[in-house]
Amino acid sequence: xxxxxxxxxxxxxIPSDPIQRAWIALGRVSQAIREDVELALKNARLPDITWYxxxxxxxxxxxxxxxxDLAIPLFILPYQLSRLVDRMEEEGxxxxxxxxxxxxxHLLEPTPEGYEMRKRMWTVYAPAMDEAMKRIGDAExxxxxxxxxxxxxxxxxxxxxx
Amino acid sequence: xxxxxxxxxxxxxIPSDPIQRAWIALGRVSQAIREDVELALKNARLPDITWYxxxxxxxxxxxxxxxxDLAIPLFILPYQLSRLVDRMEEEGxxxxxxxxxxxxxHLLEPTPEGYEMRKRMWTVYAPAMDEAMKRIGDAExxxxxxxxxxxxxxxxxxxxxx
DNA sequence: GAGGCGTTGTTGCGAATGCAACAAACTCAG
DNA sequence: CTGAGTTTGTTGCATTCGCAACAACGCCTC
Numbered sequence: 001x002x003x004x005x006x007x008x009x010x011x012x013x014i015p016s017d018p019i020q021r022a023w024i025a026l027g028r029v030s031q032a033i034r035e036d037v038e039l040a041l042k043n044a045r046l047p048d049i050t051w052y053x054x055x056x057x058x059x060x061x062x063x064x065x066x067x068x069d070l071a072i073p074l075f076i077l078p079y080q081l082s083r084l085v086d087r088m089e090e091e092g093x094x095x096x097x098x099x100x101x102x103x104x105x106h107l108l109e110p111t112p113e114g115y116e117m118r119k120r121m122w123t124v125y126a127p128a129m130d131e132a133m134k135r136i137g138d139a140e141x142x143x144x145x146x147x148x149x150x151x152x153x154x155x156x157x158x159x160x161x162x
Numbered sequence: 163x164x165x166x167x168x169x170x171x172x173x174x175x176i177p178s179d180p181i182q183r184a185w186i187a188l189g190r191v192s193q194a195i196r197e198d199v200e201l202a203l204k205n206a207r208l209p210d211i212t213w214y215x216x217x218x219x220x221x222x223x224x225x226x227x228x229x230x231d232l233a234i235p236l237f238i239l240p241y242q243l244s245r246l247v248d249r250m251e252e253e254g255x256x257x258x259x260x261x262x263x264x265x266x267x268h269l270l271e272p273t274p275e276g277y278e279m280r281k282r283m284w285t286v287y288a289p290a291m292d293e294a295m296k297r298i299g300d301a302e303x304x305x306x307x308x309x310x311x312x313x314x315x316x317x318x319x320x321x322x323x324x
Numbered sequence: 325g326a327g328g329c330g331t332t333g334t335t336g337c338g339a340a341t342g343c344a345a346c347a348a349a350c351t352c353a354g
Numbered sequence: 355c356t357g358a359g360t361t362t363g364t365t366g367c368a369t370t371c372g373c374a375a376c377a378a379c380g381c382c383t384c
Binding site: 325326327328329330331332333334335336337338339340341342343344345346347348349350351352353354 | 355356357358359360361362363364365366367368369370371372373374375376377378379380381382383384
Binding site for chain 4: 228229230240241243244245248264266267268
């Protein structure tokens, strides 16, 4: 007698043509846009976007924050953050302060120079972003954001940048 | 007397909220999706997506191709491609052959192992891409591709992957 | 409070990266 | 032909990266 077996392995699906087109466009365009903005920052002798994001996340938190609580929203690995903070600390933009309730970790806080640097970066970052995205209007941008967030399984609205 | 001066510097625009949301979603989602697929390849002990793309581009060209003609569609810098080919050649996936009409360059061609490797990678790449993109349907994917291509200023249809 | 286990963060090391300098070949005006 | 200028591709070097190993602490059970 034949029984319906529990399907252990799905059939290996091949992406449809529209999916492939979306995949390719996503790769190419996100890279191009990102490079445009990074170049603008580099030309202004300013640090990487990552630095901005760290500073901004710390500023949003509005209180000293532990690395582990930053790594998640930043989408980066612990060891990446560790060395990132090393370099930012060397440049005097953040400082590690002792963490009272967990002696292995510490709390991260921007220095005054850190706050100022983020603001200075924004004066370059913002126009560069605007320029890089100028080919689409607000309505399209919103639609794009919604499609992307659905694709990424994000169903809460992501807070804007600054 | 006041004259209308030629506007040398545009007013530094701040991205609208929808633009910022699209920007953020683009960064986050493209990274997440890409990592999913790269992980699948890594778990299968297969090379990087970049390798796939080089092999695929060479296969599409259907004839030995010069590095400079590859670097553009691949969106990578000459020196990146140079070392990439070094490594692929070491692994026996492509070979550099002398270029008759320009002695400083050479022509790139996949080896038989190269063709086979691309095919093998596709058996992992394709399902991984499909899985990573499963949250959207074909109609949405098409819409997404169109929006992205408009954003990137690409107005020719990008050929699908394989 | 000792021992096992998960968490948090860092680091040594080999590989990869970006940048600027470079070599070699092509082009073309004079 | 000669020499200036461009194109094509590579490489030395310092920086950065990924991975796996590691130290240090917290937590929980006995």
